[in-house]
Amino acid sequence: MSNSPLWEQYREQFPVTKNLVYLNHAAVAPLSRRTAEAMQWLAQDTLDFGSEHYQQWMATYQGLRDSAARMINAAPGEIAIVKNTSEGIATVAIGIDWKPGDIIVAFEEEFPANIYPWRRLEARGVQIRWLSIFDDLDRIDEAAKGARLLAISFVQYLSGYRVDLNKIGEICQRRGCFFFVDAIQGMGAFPIDVESAHIDALAADGHKWLLGPEGCGVLYVRSTVQDQIYPVEFGWTNVANHANYASRDMGLREDAGRYECGTLNTIGCYGLRAAFDVLLEIGVENVGVAVQHLADRIWNGASELGYETLGRRSPETGAGIVSIRKPGVESQFIVKKLREVGFITAPRQGWVRIAPHFYISPDEIEALLRNLRTF
Numbered sequence: 001m002s003n004s005p006l007w008e009q010y011r012e013q014f015p016v017t018k019n020l021v022y023l024n025h026a027a028v029a030p031l032s033r034r035t036a037e038a039m040q041w042l043a044q045d046t047l048d049f050g051s052e053h054y055q056q057w058m059a060t061y062q063g064l065r066d067s068a069a070r071m072i073n074a075a076p077g078e079i080a081i082v083k084n085t086s087e088g089i090a091t092v093a094i095g096i097d098w099k100p101g102d103i104i105v106a107f108e109e110e111f112p113a114n115i116y117p118w119r120r121l122e123a124r125g126v127q128i129r130w131l132s133i134f135d136d137l138d139r140i141d142e143a144a145k146g147a148r149l150l151a152i153s154f155v156q157y158l159s160g161y162r163v164d165l166n167k168i169g170e171i172c173q174r175r176g177c178f179f180f181v182d183a184i185q186g187m188g189a190f191p192i193d194v195e196s197a198h199i200d201a202l203a204a205d206g207h208k209w210l211l212g213p214e215g216c217g218v219l220y221v222r223s224t225v226q227d228q229i230y231p232v233e234f235g236w237t238n239v240a241n242h243a244n245y246a247s248r249d250m251g252l253r254e255d256a257g258r259y260e261c262g263t264l265n266t267i268g269c270y271g272l273r274a275a276f277d278v279l280l281e282i283g284v285e286n287v288g289v290a291v292q293h294l295a296d297r298i299w300n301g302a303s304e305l306g307y308e309t310l311g312r313r314s315p316e317t318g319a320g321i322v323s324i325r326k327p328g329v330e331s332q333f334i335v336k337k338l339r340e341v342g343f344i345t346a347p348r349q350g351w352v353r354i355a356p357h358f359y360i361s362p363d364e365i366e367a368l369l370r371n372l373r374t375f
Contacts, residue, residue, distance in 0.1 A: 006282065006290045007359045014359045021364045024344045026157060026185060026321050026355035029211045038274035039213065042267050057266050064269050067276035068218040071284060072202065073193045077255030080219040081264050085184045086113045088203025088219035091259050092180055093117035095229035100125025105143045105150040109133045111157040114182040118151055133161055134312065141171045149178040154186035158348055159311030160321025162186060169198035184208055188279050189320050190288040200225050209320065209357065212275035216268030221256050235262040290358035291320040294365055298322045298354050301369040310351055323351035329375050343368055
């Protein structure tokens with residue numbers, strides 16, 4: 001890899017930089033050229049040839065599973081292609097054969113997608129032990145005692161707090177507790193190793209830190225637990241003999257493909273595979289260093305300017321999200337004024353949420369701070 005800064009090496013891959021300083025990757029990310037071109041190729045090919053090249057589509061589906069597996073140290077057969085993170089979470093939440101009295105450990109600060117599916121299980125007699133994301137490992141360990149499942153986000157959507165997956169995974173393994181991770185706010189920006197972290201299932205959509213399109217994501221389910229999660233959303237492609245249209249054998253596919261219900265988002269798969277491959281080429285560990293540095297500068301710089309910062313931040317817990325607010329100034333006003341001068345952030349629950357990716361330059365962060373000084 002070149003000795004030049006990472007953002008310089010890949011700057012041309014992100015034409016959004018010619019128009020905006022885009023600091024909203026925790027919402028919807030811009031596409032890279034390679035990702036957009038992959039989708040454009042499929043659109044043009046389908047325009048010209050219909051489904052004549054269907055076998056290439058099939059190869060792209062498998063290529064997406066392969067690339068996703070590489071990123072998290074899984075096997076391709078443990079990856080299912082889903083519409084979004086919510087579908088992945090719901091697949092796990094609904095697919096487990098819950099019993100009255102089963103216990104789930106969940107966290108109060110989560111995005112609704114990682115709360116609602118678990119809360120709905122209370123009607124079936126499932127109990128939820130609610131913790132704060134900032135509770136220490138001893139508290140999590142105690143809560144996991146006797147629990148059937150623990151669900152947590154790798155990175156919290158508002159505070160940007162990044163948990164130690166390996167330490168929580170060790171607790172879950174020791175307690176015999178299923179470990180589920182909502183990875184959408186960290187996957188692609190920070191390394192994940194499902195083996196080291198003993199993760200049983202994980203879901204992430206492509207349109208945030210993976211720099212892919214909306215409406216296409218991945219669900220990882222460890223091979224040894226796939227028989228514990230029944231695919232409630234059931235269609236013709238969940239079954240092993242789905243390529244034989246005359247078959248009426250409903251035996252499930254032997255891998256995570258059992259969770260794929262019907263036709264996939266082909267153009268999304270082309271884009272998401274390209275997005276994965278860009279990040280794998282760079283190395284997620286390198287992306288993480290760059291993202292952490294940029295977000296650290298925002299956190300420290302905003303604090304020096306008198307802004308309140310949300311949550312806690314350290315080298316171990318910091319991620320790409322920083323939420324700030326200024327006493328007496330509405331967050332929506334700050335977001336609006338920043339937008340007028342080309343900085344894209346987001347208002348979230350009274351905070352200004354800022355989320356830079358690796359291709360943003362340090363000079364752009366300094367320009368952001370100069371603008372924050374004016375409020």
